[in-house]
Amino acid sequence: MDTTTIDLEQMGKAAKAAAAILGQLTTAQKNAGLLxxxxALEMHTGTILAANQEDLKAASMMPSKFKDRLVLTEARIADMAAGVRQVAVLDDPTAQTDRAWVNYAGLTIAQKRVPLGVVGMIYEARPNVTVDAAALTFKSGNAVILRGGKEALHSNMALATVLQDVLATHGLPSDAVQLVTDTRHEVANQLMHLNDYLDVLIPRGGRGLIKAVVEQATVPVIETGAGNCHIYVDAQAQLDMAVAIVVNAKVQRPSVCNAAEKLLIHADVADEQLPVIAKALQEHGVELRGDQRARAIVPSMHAATDEDWDTEYNDLIMAVKVVDSEEAAIAHINAHNTKHSEAIITDNYQNSQRFLQQVDAAVVYVNASTRFTDGFEFGFGAEIGISTQKLHARGPMGLAALTTIKYQVLGNGQVRED
Known part of the structure; x- marks a missing residue:
């Protein structure tokens, strides 16, 4: 059924009512619902896969780099279920007091974690987001309104139905998870202006989607990450480690935001190490685009343009630049990155610490692949997105990022004298 403007308002009202109930649930009730x-996800694997096949048939002309995000398999559904179970065993952020103290007037002041309320999600052809978002918002006591891309509509509808049926069966508000089934841009735009009902809106997808939501929404937005991620091979890097990390970061899943898009290499080791790294990448089908110095070492590279340094490819493409110093690498990264994930490969402790401190990104690695920037890998069970901004939340967003604070103050008749 298509969603009209009136339906969005009704969904918002229903979500607010559901959020009020969720905020009163015990941790045990929420965990039972999650399990x-x-x-149910595993039990209905066949139904979900059948719905996914409908989406895949309609997306036959979609580039493979984007189709990878859309495809569901038994293993991926099992991974979704595992993520939900991991969320269930995590600490409930709303069941804790951050700190408490008594002020000069004898007031007991407690800083408590509370849900944000109603979370909106706008995302592209990534059915896993439907489940991740539902699990994290439910555990943190929030209701969620989901608007996925048209390419994944049947998959999202199947997943949302399974989750809503579970909630209803267990006497929980099924409106805690709602899916907008009208995928027209004008409906997404209406969701961006649902200020009376949404407490926050989280876009998740490519740079174009995120930019549109950030610029157009009147609802508060948490900006999540397009990933123009870099790996810098320092003058004191182990070649075997560099090859393994660069290949993993670029090749394992090139369509995701934590895949590496750029390779920077110190001039002191470029002649020795770059041909080996380039050969390993090319053997995996990676197209290399180098600056003049990189192409002088590996002539098979295409010439990189100015646009390349700012491009998130989401594909088996990587741009390569030779730099004269770590300072030059850091300056280039900070000028061109999307504040997502950056890595240095080095055996020099001082260089590693300088990189950690000076690179402006949500996640910075020493001697590890950028592919680890993920809520599940960080132990969050799942993630609702990877924030590349600095206010409220940054990096992979788990349960804590879906809460805010409330001060509860207990007195015994105190009045302020001045």
Whole structure:
């Protein structure tokens, strides 16, 4: 059924009502609901895969780099369920007091974690986001309104139905998870202006989608990450480690935001190491685009343009630049990155610490692949997105990022004298 403007308002009202109930649930009630969701996902694997096949047939002309995000398999559904179960065993952020103290007037002041309320999600052809978002918002006591891309509509509808049925069966508000089934841009735009009902809007997808939401929404937005991620091979890097990390970061899943898009290499080791790294990448089908110095060492590279340094390819393409110093590498990264994930490969402790401190990104690595920037890998069970901004949340966003604070103050008749 298509969603009209009136329907969005009704969905917002229903979500607010559901959020009020979720905020009163015990941790045990939420965990039981999550475990039931995980079981139901596995139980309905066949139905979900059949719906996914409908989407895949309609997306036959979609580039393979984007189709990879859309495809569901038994293993991927099992991974979704595992993520939901991991969320269930995590600490409930709303069941804790951050700190408490007594002020000069004898007031007991407690800083408590509370849900944000109603979370909106606008995302592209990534059905896993439907489940990740539902699990994290439910555990943190929030309701969620989901608007996925048209390419994944059947998959998202199947997943949302499974989750809503679980909630209803367990006497929980099924409106805690709602899916906008009208995928027209004008409906997404209406969601961006649902200020009376949404407490926050989280876009998740490519740079174009995120930019549009950030610029157009009147609802508060958490900006999540397009990933123009870099790996810098320092003058004191182990070649075997560099090859393994660069290949993993670029090749394992090139369509995702934590895949490496750029390779910077110190001039002192470029003649020795770059041909080996380039050969390993090319053997995996990676197209290399180098600056003049890189192409002088590996002539098979295409020439990089100015646009390349700012491009998130989401494909088996990587731009390569030779730099004269770590300072030059850091300056280039900070000028061109999207504040997502950056890595240095080095055996020099001082260089590693300088990189950690000076690179402006949500996640900075020493001697590890950027592919680890992920809520599941960080132990969050799942993620609702990877924030590349600095206010409220940054990096992979798990349960804590979906809460805010409330001060509860207990007195015994105090009045302020001045």
């Amino acid at each position: 039931a969701m995980a079981d």
